[in-house]
Structure formats: C-alpha cells, structure tokens
Amino acid sequence: MLRQSSGDRLFQAANTTFLLLLVALILYPLLYIVSASVSDPTYVNSGQMWLFPKGFTLEGYNRVFRNADIWTGYMNSIVYTVGGVALNLAVTLPCAYALSRRNLAGRQAFTLFIVFTMFFSGGLIPTYLLVKSLGLVNTYGALILPSAASAINIIVSRTFFQGNVPQEMEEAAAMDGCSDFRLFMQIILPLSKALIAVMALFYGVGHWNQYFNALIYLSNRELYPLQLFLREILVQQEISAQMLTTGSDLEMDMSEQTRISELIKYAVMIIAALPLLIVFPFVQKHFVQGVMIGSLKQ
Known part of the structure; x- marks a missing residue:
C-alpha cells in the first residue's frame, strides 16, 4: 500500500468529518419525527424532547x-x-x-x-x-x-x-x-x-x-x-x-x-x-x- 502524506490524511479527515455532519443533518429530522410520534406532546412542544422519546405513547x-x-x-x-x-x-x-x-x-x-x-x-x-x-x-x-x-x-x-x-x-x-x-x-x-x-x-x-x-x-x-x-x-x-x-x-x-x-x-x-x-x-x-x-x- 502507498504511504499517505500528512496532506492526504488531513484531506481524508476533512472528508470524513464533512460526511458525518451531512449524515447527522439528514438523520436528525427523521429521528426527531419518529421520536415525536411516540412522545407526549407536552415534552415535544416545550423542547424537552429533542432526540429520544419522552413520555412514550402510541395513542397517535x-x-x-x-x-x-x-x-x-x-x-x-x-x-x-x-x-x-x-x-x-x-x-x-x-x-x-x-x-x-x-x-x-x-x-x-x-x-x-x-x-x-x-x-x-x-x-x-x-x-x-x-x-x-x-x-x-x-x-x-x-x-x-x-x-x-x-x-x-x-x-x-x-x-x-x-x-x-x-x-x-x-x-x-x-x-x-x-x-x-x-x-x-x-x-x-x-x-x-x-x-x-x-x-x-x-x-x-x-x-x-x-x-x-x-x-x-x-x-x-x-x-x-x-x-x-x-x-x-x-x-x-x-x-x-x-x-x-x-x-x-x-x-x-x-x-x-x-x-x-x-x-x-x-x-x-x-x-x-x-x-x-x-x-x-x-x-x-x-x-x-x-x-x-x-x-x-x-
């Protein structure tokens, strides 16, 4: 395998960081909606639920x-x-x-x-x-x-x-x-x-x-x-x-x-x-x- 220069490693690290941020930006709205659909609306509207469900309910x-x-x-x-x-x-x-x-x-x-x-x-x-x-x-x-x-x-x-x-x-x-x-x-x-x-x-x-x-x-x-x-x-x-x-x-x-x-x-x-x-x-x-x-x- 070819040895990577410090510039190559920096470029790969920057790409990896960018892709991880992009994945987070794409996944967060989806995870938020899924969590909100099974959370008590009181926690959702007050901002207490921002990622994982709180007050789990399937009433909706x-x-x-x-x-x-x-x-x-x-x-x-x-x-x-x-x-x-x-x-x-x-x-x-x-x-x-x-x-x-x-x-x-x-x-x-x-x-x-x-x-x-x-x-x-x-x-x-x-x-x-x-x-x-x-x-x-x-x-x-x-x-x-x-x-x-x-x-x-x-x-x-x-x-x-x-x-x-x-x-x-x-x-x-x-x-x-x-x-x-x-x-x-x-x-x-x-x-x-x-x-x-x-x-x-x-x-x-x-x-x-x-x-x-x-x-x-x-x-x-x-x-x-x-x-x-x-x-x-x-x-x-x-x-x-x-x-x-x-x-x-x-x-x-x-x-x-x-x-x-x-x-x-x-x-x-x-x-x-x-x-x-x-x-x-x-x-x-x-x-x-x-x-x-x-x-x-x-």
Missing part, C-alpha cells in the same frame, strides 16, 4: 389506524403507485430501447421531439381540458395515464441501452432467428435489471408522493391518495372528529384536542413515509450502477 398511531380515510388513502396510493409504475416501465423501456438502436429510421427526430417536451408543455389549463375530454376526471386513470412516461427517464434509459447493449448481440440473435420482441423480453430486459430497479424507484416515489394532480383532477374522497389526506392534516390543519374523539372522550377539552392533534400529525408523517423507507434499501445497491451508467456513458 392508534387514532390514525382507526381512521377510515387513512386506510382509503393507503389503498389508493398503492393502486396509483403499482399501476403507474407498471405503465411507466411498459412505455419507457421499449421506447428508450428503440431510440438507442442505430437502425431506427428517424430516431434523431423522435429524440428531439421527446427532449422538446422537457422544456415546453401545453400548460395546466390545456392539460386539464384534455384529461376532462378523455373522461378521466374523478377516475384512477387521471393520476396514471397523463404521467405514463417521463422524458428525462426515457433519455437516461436510452443512454443506458446504448452503452450496455452491443449491436453485435442483436445481430447474433437475428442470425439465430430471434424476433425483436423475443430479443427485448428475453435478452435485453434481463441484462437491464439495474436500470429497471432505478426507473421503478424513480417512478414509484413520484406516484407515491404526488398530490397536485389529485388536487386538480379528483373531488371524490374515495379516490384520494394518502398524500391528499396528509395535506389536509399538515397544511390545512383539518383533523377529523373521528380521529380526535372516540366514544369514551366526546367531552374532550380544547387543550386535549390540541395535544392529540400533535400526536396525529407526527404519526401520519411516519405512516406516509414508511413504505418508501422499507423499499429503498432493496434497490439502493442498483442506484449508483443504474444512474451513473445511464447518465454518463455515451
């Missing part, structure tokens, strides 16, 4: 899980995310693969058209009129079909295919009588697991966190995603009486309602973020490989 989670709106939002968000990601991958990957092949006629024009949409769009009102004319308002399709593909993800996927799928492989498959569809399904996709994982995560996070499109296209609460109910609680300060009171505490005073509402807010934050926190570690190992190759390799 109990009230959230008893609320029908939260379960409705959860199920709808799962439908939007699973259905949306499936459609996104079904559109993005074949499109990107076709654009990556040199023998596709007019591929430069198609690429230019896709890139153009990254800078210019029809705007909110024309988009709403289009969705309405298609009969998608107040349907599940309103949050899935308009976002069937992302221009930037198509470009990243195209670059990945260009750098990782050699033309000679296609020629060898064609000589063996392999059709284009079979080539894509049985050879190309198995070689692109890293890209698929990254694209699924990108699209999945977008679908799970979306609320603006739901705010515009949905008025039926039975179709609301979880993020709209979360918005009502955190932004509009609207917490239903069903969550604040139960059959045994209908005469709850205002101070107690405020205390319960604080518990509910932190509990809902954790519940909304939990699925992504669970899924991310399983695809994190593909992140650097998929994103760096798809973004940089030409």
Whole structure:
C-alpha cells in the first residue's frame, strides 16, 4: 500500500468529518419525527424532547389506524403507485430501447421531439381540458395515464441501452432467428435489471408522493391518495372528529384536542413515509450502477 502524506490524511479527515455532519443533518429530522410520534406532546412542544422519546405513547398511531380515510388513502396510493409504475416501465423501456438502436429510421427526430417536451408543455389549463375530454376526471386513470412516461427517464434509459447493449448481440440473435420482441423480453430486459430497479424507484416515489394532480383532477374522497389526506392534516390543519374523539372522550377539552392533534400529525408523517423507507434499501445497491451508467456513458 502507498504511504499517505500528512496532506492526504488531513484531506481524508476533512472528508470524513464533512460526511458525518451531512449524515447527522439528514438523520436528525427523521429521528426527531419518529421520536415525536411516540412522545407526549407536552415534552415535544416545550423542547424537552429533542432526540429520544419522552413520555412514550402510541395513542397517535392508534387514532390514525382507526381512521377510515387513512386506510382509503393507503389503498389508493398503492393502486396509483403499482399501476403507474407498471405503465411507466411498459412505455419507457421499449421506447428508450428503440431510440438507442442505430437502425431506427428517424430516431434523431423522435429524440428531439421527446427532449422538446422537457422544456415546453401545453400548460395546466390545456392539460386539464384534455384529461376532462378523455373522461378521466374523478377516475384512477387521471393520476396514471397523463404521467405514463417521463422524458428525462426515457433519455437516461436510452443512454443506458446504448452503452450496455452491443449491436453485435442483436445481430447474433437475428442470425439465430430471434424476433425483436423475443430479443427485448428475453435478452435485453434481463441484462437491464439495474436500470429497471432505478426507473421503478424513480417512478414509484413520484406516484407515491404526488398530490397536485389529485388536487386538480379528483373531488371524490374515495379516490384520494394518502398524500391528499396528509395535506389536509399538515397544511390545512383539518383533523377529523373521528380521529380526535372516540366514544369514551366526546367531552374532550380544547387543550386535549390540541395535544392529540400533535400526536396525529407526527404519526401520519411516519405512516406516509414508511413504505418508501422499507423499499429503498432493496434497490439502493442498483442506484449508483443504474444512474451513473445511464447518465454518463455515451
């Protein structure tokens, strides 16, 4: 091993210190919210709880899980995310693969058209009129079909295919009588697991966190995603009486309602973020490989 100079050691120490501070800045808000969701709001509001739980209680989670709106939002968000990601991958990957092949006629024009949409769009009102004319308002399709593909993800996927799928492989498959569809399904996709994982995560996070499109296209609460109910609680300060009171505490005073509402807010934050926190570690190992190759390799 090469001996490190004092300058190298100082540089590594500075990098390590910076990274540790960065990790602390990222982890502290998350740990604070988790602790606040199971702590007595009295300690939270007074500043006595700043990292670890104090006055442990699960009352906030109990009230959230008893609320029908939260379960409705959860199920709808799962439908939007699973259905949306499936459609996104079904559109993005074949499109990107076709654009990556040199023998596709007019591929430069198609690429230019896709890139153009990254800078210019029809705007909110024309988009709403289009969705309405298609009969998608107040349907599940309103949050899935308009976002069937992302221009930037198509470009990243195209670059990945260009750098990782050699033309000679296609020629060898064609000589063996392999059709284009079979080539894509049985050879190309198995070689692109890293890209698929990254694209699924990108699209999945977008679908799970979306609320603006739901705010515009949905008025039926039975179709609301979880993020709209979360918005009502955190932004509009609207917490239903069903969550604040139960059959045994209908005469709850205002101070107690405020205390319960604080518990509910932190509990809902954790519940909304939990699925992504669970899924991310399983695809994190593909992140650097998929994103760096798809973004940089030409």
